[in-house]
Amino acid sequence: MADDPTTPGVPARARASAPPAAGGPARSGLAAGLGAFLIWGVLPLYFPLLEPAGPVEIIAHRVVWSLGFCVLLLLVTRSWRAFVTVLRSPRTVAVLGLAAVLLAVNWLVYVYGVLNDHVVDAALGYFVNPLVTVALAVLVLRERLRRVQWVALGFGAAAVVVITVGYGRLPWIALVLAASFGTYGLIKNRVGRSVAALPGFAVETVVLAPLALGYLLVIGARGTGTFGAHGTWNSLALASAGVVTTVPLLLFNSAARRLPLSVVGLIQYVTPVLQFVIGVTVGHERMPVARWVGFGLVWVALAILTVDGLRAARRAPRAAPRPGREGSAVSA
Secondary structure, three states: OOOOOOOOOOOHHHHHOOOOOOHHHHHHHHHHHHHHHHHHHHHHHOHHHHOOOOHHHHHHHHHHHHHHHHHHHHHHOOOHHHHHHHHOOHHHHHHHHHHHHHHHHHHHHHHHHHHOOOHHHHHHHHHHHHHHHHHHHHHOOOOOOOHHHHHHHHHHHHHHHHHHHHHOOOOHHHHHHHHHHHHHHHHHHHHOOOOOHHHHHHHHHHHHHHHHHHHHHHHHHHOOOOOOOOOHHHHHHHHOHHHHHHHHHHHHHHHHHHOOHHHHHHHOOHHHHHHHHHHHHHOOOOOOHHHHHHHHHHHHHHHHHHHHHHHHHHHHHHOOOOOOHHHHHHHO
């Protein structure tokens, strides 16, 4: 969700950067996290309502209407000054700009998958996401993984091979979703220490808005846009994409700042479980043997990570860090 907002069993440096769970903040963080993952889990039922709009047009509407909703929230919550402060930091804007690009890629591939009957592949992506985050811990933060974590990664890699060979194609939707959201979570977790959820997401939206608005104006001028051309309800559904997009992201960012990473890692499975159930029961997507075996390997990997993460969390309080060690881990 490396510093992972979505993975139990995350290495020591990432755990050190996690906010402590205590009292009210922990309870509000848990409610925010569950709310975010529940909303994301049922989105496969929402996006088909926006057709005949295609994935790119839907994402453009998500960005534009999200910007309007963010402006309203900034005014209501009196967060405008914090938003302006972030805009005045070129380095922070650049980092959030990278996060915005990753988020746009994630959105586009996800909507494409939902509209083309690949909801199960999308679910696989979010099941694989914790494994990708552990891999980012090695590649980006130079973490040393425990042997059990390497075993979990091995099961995840085997799952991809089994699905690719047995199903006849690389599960690229799942891999892109996992990589993009895992990296987005890494960036947001680190930036979240100094940037609140709403101002941060508002800046990300500002970065994407010019392209999104330009695209909508172009297709509108060509007469190929769907907004306003298929009735009032379709137009309202497209406009609601701003709320549907902004609310779970703000809840997720709030949870990532308030909860230990291991807790967020456990509750994040709500999203792919719901997506998987919707894909199989509502979308009636095919589940050949190779796909079941691949998912089974992923679930084994996640079980290993979860158990290992919980054991590590229990051991952590017993080993009191030497003076100054925690601060250096946070700033690393």
